[in-house]
Amino acid sequence: MQAITNDIGINHIFSTPFHPQTNGTIERFHATIKTQLCKLQDLNHNNWDQYLSPTIYAYNIGQHRTTKYAPYQILYGKHPTLPLTQPQPMLQFIRSNDYYNQFRQYRIFIIQQARRSIQQQQQL
Numbered sequence: 288m289q290a291i292t293n294d295i296g297i298n299h300i301f302s303t304p305f306h307p308q309t310n311g312t313i314e315r316f317h318a319t320i321k322t323q324l325c326k327l328q329d330l331n332h333n334n335w336d337q338y339l340s341p342t343i344y345a346y347n348i349g350q351h352r353t354t355k356y357a358p359y360q361i362l363y364g365k366h367p368t369l370p371l372t373q374p375q376p377m378l379q380f381i382r383s384n385d386y387y388n389q390f391r392q393y394r395i396f397i398i399q400q401a402r403r404s405i406q407q408q409q410q411l
Contacts (some may be wrong), residue, residue, distance in 0.1 A: 300341065320346065353400035353408045361401055364394035 292299050294406040300311035320342055327338040347359045357368045380386045 316346075353405050355404045356397055356401050361394075361397055364390050364397060 289299070292356070307314050320339075323342045323346070324335045324338055327342070328335040348357050348369070350357050354361065357367065380389075
């Protein structure tokens, strides 16, 4: 896990238990997911778990206003494949490292663009 967070440039910080202010970003995510689940569940509020996976999937493939990218795209370095999406042609690489290098360069580009978008939004 540490190798992945280092590669992405994330500084993993542990928070104090029962102190939600420490984790503002994840608390905002929880609020967003909760809002969406409340819209979908039945009147008895007992079927929210049926909508959890589709709600998180929708969150992950949707473009976010702040970053201008979908979380899926930032994490995997490619657009998500949706059920009705036309299959993309398979790329052929001469060396096995070529795919990884292209993938890594594209991810670095996306992360840089997302960081710029976040900084611009913070200045507004």
